[in-house]
Amino acid sequence: MSCAYASKSCETLANGPTLQFVDEPGNVVETQNTKPLSCQRIFECNVLTSPPEATVYWYKNNKIFHATVTRDLTLSSPYHDNTGVVLGVSELRHRICIDSLIDGNDSQPFDIKCRIQSSCDPRQVIESNSIVIKPQMLRTKKSFANHFYRAPLISLISSSRMEIAGKFVQLYCNAIGNPKPEISWQIIDNEDENLVYDIENYPFIWVSIIKWKFAD
Template sequence: MGMFVLLLGLFVWSEESLVAHAFPRSPLAAALQGAVQNARRCPPLSDVASLSFAEQPRIVVRDDEQFACKRLIECDVMTSPPETNVYWFVNKQLVHSVAQRDITLEGNPEQTILGVSQTRHRFCLDPFLKPNQENTVSCRVQSSCKSDVIIESPPLVTMGPSHNSPLTKYSPQAPLITLVTATRMEIAGQFVQLFCHATGKPKPNIEWMVLDDADESKVYPISDFKDFIYVLDGGDVLINTAATDRASITLQCNASNEDGYDAAESSLIILAPNDSQS
């Protein structure tokens, strides 16, 4: 019986076993295997699926900002379809992972989309850095529907702070926008989800504004566009491109609590069906 199980295990060389073999650390292996098991089928795309870094990943240091995250890593990704699994590493150890999911891919999975998105991922490193020494950090990004498509940043080095202040659930933390759709391109007629997630203590309030097409210093409340823009419970917005004749729209996501404020822009470019084929 034992020999039969061994032979069966050798014969069934599945995608899950490949992931476990390639990434033997148990927390990462578990996360990647979970992503494989929960992967959704790729939606029909007008072009090929893709995944790449839009900009070189980088470390941001903000020592002068009270209550703000002092050291964070930014990873900007170009992807189609607009969903990913993101893994954050400090000193070669997986410390956090997050799955980004787009609700518009659930309602009509047979609808052909362009799905090209530039997404900015940010992660606060403060609780995980060793003080007074160099730390290596990186991000790894995996396609949500092609689990073997993975990109990873080179190791980035940052000095840990002179000391780590003890963090409790009551420690004030200014908002940090950890996920935002920087740019999305989509074929006219589709629903489009723009992401904006933030961390902080107390939990940040997320508010969207629409920037004026000609003068970005002018902003309008999202309620002025309720005919085609809807705010979702989690803070993201859903845009019905079939209900507007705009070719583009730029929004600003604002995250605020009593200890601070963070903001990021999010742009949607709407293409005519013929343009998406060129």
């Protein structure tokens, strides 16, 4: 496996590059959303990495079906000091919808896993355990709508960044889906994560949103 992306910040990291799973890797999350086209099963890999850049590979039966490059927009920003030392530690929660992997004509179980490759050292790779998915558990009523549309394929659902005080930080989120997914940003309270605030109330914060639409 070759490194799809090489970070330019490896030499400036205060504690050097790191890459590890935060939780037991390879969790399947069942959602309570019953709306049409919503995703019912989500495969999740939670990673702690420095720098906050890596290549994420998703496997079905040991074959790559999707890959995502996680980049730190901070490092390419004109506000970033390329000469200074950075902490560059982020916790990234990667998720992908399993529903879209189901072939309606195939009822055979399949396994899924994630593999994360460091952007500093292509030899540094961590891999989750394989999870067996039974298609019959994911079957939903067929309709004209879900024949053409699918739940968003979310490659990064959340991230948290730890950095030296005074350093510029920029986060991003991307999602793939058809119809085009909507993305919103909120500020989480420092003491109570159940409290959120509208990001528009913080003029010193701006966001970068990347949205992709599947080909019709």
